[in-house]
Amino acid sequence: MQGRPTVRELVQVAIVVPNIEQAVEYWSRLLGVEKPRIIETEEWEKTGMEYRGSPSRARAKLAFFRLSNITIELIEPIGEPSTWSEFLRRHGPGIHHIAINVDNIGDAVKYFTEELGAEVEQRGRFTGGGYVYVDAGKTLGARIELLYHEK
Amino acid sequence: MQGRPTVRELVQVAIVVPNIEQAVEYWSRLLGVEKPRIIETEEWEKTGMEYRGSPSRARAKLAFFRLSNITIELIEPIGEPSTWSEFLRRHGPGIHHIAINVDNIGDAVKYFTEELGAEVEQRGRFTGGGYVYVDAGKTLGARIELLYHEK
Numbered sequence: 697m698q699g700r701p702t703v704r705e706l707v708q709v710a711i712v713v714p715n716i717e718q719a720v721e722y723w724s725r726l727l728g729v730e731k732p733r734i735i736e737t738e739e740w741e742k743t744g745m746e747y748r749g750s751p752s753r754a755r756a757k758l759a760f761f762r763l764s765n766i767t768i769e770l771i772e773p774i775g776e777p778s779t780w781s782e783f784l785r786r787h788g789p790g791i792h793h794i795a796i797n798v799d800n801i802g803d804a805v806k807y808f809t810e811e812l813g814a815e816v817e818q819r820g821r822f823t824g825g826g827y828v829y830v831d832a833g834k835t836l837g838a839r840i841e842l843l844y845h846e847k
Numbered sequence: 848m849q850g851r852p853t854v855r856e857l858v859q860v861a862i863v864v865p866n867i868e869q870a871v872e873y874w875s876r877l878l879g880v881e882k883p884r885i886i887e888t889e890e891w892e893k894t895g896m897e898y899r900g901s902p903s904r905a906r907a908k909l910a911f912f913r914l915s916n917i918t919i920e921l922i923e924p925i926g927e928p929s930t931w932s933e934f935l936r937r938h939g940p941g942i943h944h945i946a947i948n949v950d951n952i953g954d955a956v957k958y959f960t961e962e963l964g965a966e967v968e969q970r971g972r973f974t975g976g977g978y979v980y981v982d983a984g985k986t987l988g989a990r991i992e993l994l995y996h997e998k
Contacts, residue, residue, distance in 0.1 A: 703878055705916040709860055709945055713988035722963055722986040727854055765856040765916040770988065789988035791942035794860055812873055835873040837864035837921065837940035 699803035700811070701796065707843065708767045708795035712783050716757045716772035719789075723761055723770065734759045736774070738822060745820035747777050752818075754778035769795075779818045779829050779839070793829060795841035801828060804842045808832060814840070850954035851962070852947065858994065859918045859946035863934050867908045867923035874912055874921065885910045887925070889973060896971035898928050903969075905929035920946075930969045930980050930990070944980060946992035952979060955993045959983060965991070 713719040716734055724731045737743060737755045745752055754775040761768040771792065773780035783792050798804035805828055808814040814832035817839065825845035832840055864870040867885055875882045888894060888906045896903055905926040912919040922943065924931035934943050949955035956979055959965040965983035968990065976996035983991055 700877070700879065703914070705914050706860065706919070709857065709942075711988040719986070719988050722983075726851070726963065726987065728851065763854070763856050768857070787938050787941075789984045790938075791860075791945065791989050794942065812877065832873075833940045835870070836877065837862040837870050838942050 699800070699807045701798045701800075701804045701807060701842070703796050705796075706766060706794045707797055708769050708793075708841070710769040710771055710792045710795065710841070711790065712771045712773065712780050712792045713789045714772065714784060716759055716770050719770050719772075720759050723768065727761060727763075729761065732759050732761060737820070743820040743822065745778075745818065747779065747818045749816075752777055754781060756780050793839040793841045795827075795843050798842045798844055801826065801842060801844040804828075804844075805830065808840070808842070812836060850951070850958045852949045852951075852955045852958060852993070854947050856947075857917060857945045858948055859920050859944075859992065861920040861922055861943045861946065861992070862941065863922045863924065863931050863943040864940045865923065865935060867910055867921050870921050870923075871910045874919065878912060878914075880912065883910050883912060888971070894971040894973065896929075896969065898930065898969045900967075903928055905932060907931050944990040944992045946978075946994050949993045949995055952977065952993060952995040955979075955995075956981065959991070959993070963987060 735758050740753045757772040759770045771780050808830040812832050812835045814830035817829045817831045819828040828842045891904045908923040910921045922931050959981040963983050963986045965981040968980045968982045970979040979993045
């Protein structure tokens with residue numbers, strides 16, 4: 697099908713945790729690296745975040761560990777509703793999604809929803825790009841983050 | 848601490864699904880690759896599998912997609928009890944673990960249990976090596992597979 701994104705690699709594995717300071721401490725020890733900076737997602741006026749089709753002011757704290765082949769992202773939800781807070785409430789800490797880069801976010805969302813039966817769960821923008829989480833649990837068995845970057 | 852494993856990369860991301868034939872079909876379409884062979888874990892006499900400290904004859908169907916930087920593993924549980932069947936029962940399809948290679952499995956298990964508060968959930972052998980799943984949910988936020996290979 698036309699519009700299928702080209703997926704050669706996974707760029708991130710993301711883990712939702714209840715306490716990011718503690719998780720950063722333990723991951724840094726395991727990896728033998730300096731603690732990365734913990735950042736917060738931007739305010740709603742910049743992200744335009746939508747959860748299940750409705751605007752949400754929920755945010756998250758984030759930290760990134762860049763390994764040689766992939767980045768581990770830690771996420772602590774702030775406020776509700778978001779896919780992060782829902783995941784933590786339902787499952788506890790765990791691996792929330794894997795991320796791929798896509799060139800054309802419109803085509804990629806169309807492919808995932810029409811060809812893979814995925815549901816758009818959350819979307820938002822960040823400085824330089826944006827993301828859409830698609831829940832493809834019924835076909836791929838996982839939630840995928842479609843990441844795009846402004847050209 | 849001595850015995851800390853050297854972690855430079857993640858080697859696998861593993862997804863538990865209820866129907867591996869279907870998941871293989873959808874992943875193959877998304878990735879634009881031939882469908883990989885679906886294999887079964889070996890019989891208990893070869894794996895010596897233990898789940899939470901007791902022998903278990905549960906098995907799994909497996910399929911592997913080798914991307915440019917990491918391998919995606921699909922797992923369908925066969926029988927009970929196993930970490931795979933428990934995960935599927937409690938959470939539904941989802942990302943079960945991330946895997947790292949370790950040189951010394953004894954040291955690695957000791958590090959994860961003593962320094963990271965992890966619990967040994969399941970272990971087993973396969974031709975050429977073996978694995979231990981450690982649940983480090985309370986510290987790292989995730990289940991980690993420690994993979995080792997015979998020298």
